[in-house]
Amino acid sequence: MSLLVSFTCRMLSVSRWLMWRAAPCLLRPNPPGLTCVLAVGKKDLTDLPVLAEDELEEQFVRGSGPGGQATNKTSNCVVLKHIPTGIVVKCHQTRSVDINRKRAREIMREKLDVFCKGEFSEVLVKKKESVLKKQEKRRKVNENLERKRLFKEALAAHSKVGNDQE
Known part of the structure; x- marks a missing residue:
């Protein structure tokens, strides 16, 4: 019985701790156009702007650089253009189009953050x-x-x- 009580107390303390840690982000209202992303790790940038897909122009082009036939015959390089600002991002980090699309959008969010906030952007502050x-x-x-x-x-x-x- 005492084992069950101690286990229950531990679970309650862990759940209280988790609620306490998550509460600031859950209770804080987000400004319009921005989102709160809970991320753990190296890229925990929380206040990056949200990309609207209708503001993006996406193209798939052939990449350049080393790689031979895999690079020269496949169009897996992603070029994103943010129409309102004119910012262009080109991503050809992997052979996968899906991964390049995701990475291009991450890079675009970071560039938009720098464009909007200037030297106070999270990317530049972390750098x-x-x-x-x-x-x-x-x-x-x-x-x-x-x-x-x-x-x-x-x-x-x-x-x-x-x-x-x-």
Whole structure:
């Protein structure tokens, strides 16, 4: 009986935690034209604009680059044009047309976000954060290398002093 009670208490605490974590997005009204996407992982961009299919012009063209016959004979490169803004996206990352269509739409959403919000877009903010993290990491590495160099010089100077006294 006590095992059942402890299991039930754990399940209630987990469900409360999940409700608490999801509540801000569920309770927050979305501005018109934008959507809240709950995503976990590297690309958790939540405030990207929604694409209306009637505003897009889609073409399938032959790709370019390495690949030989697979590239030269198949039209699996997707070209998307957003008619109101004139932004054009070309995607030829895979041999699959479906995957290229999805990726082209993701890229288009990111470009529209940059177009609409400018330097305050999530894409550019995340890029700036990653650049700053990289610079900070590089600075720490250089500091550690400098400390090691100074330590080795101090050891060498100390060993010379010890050898001169003998």
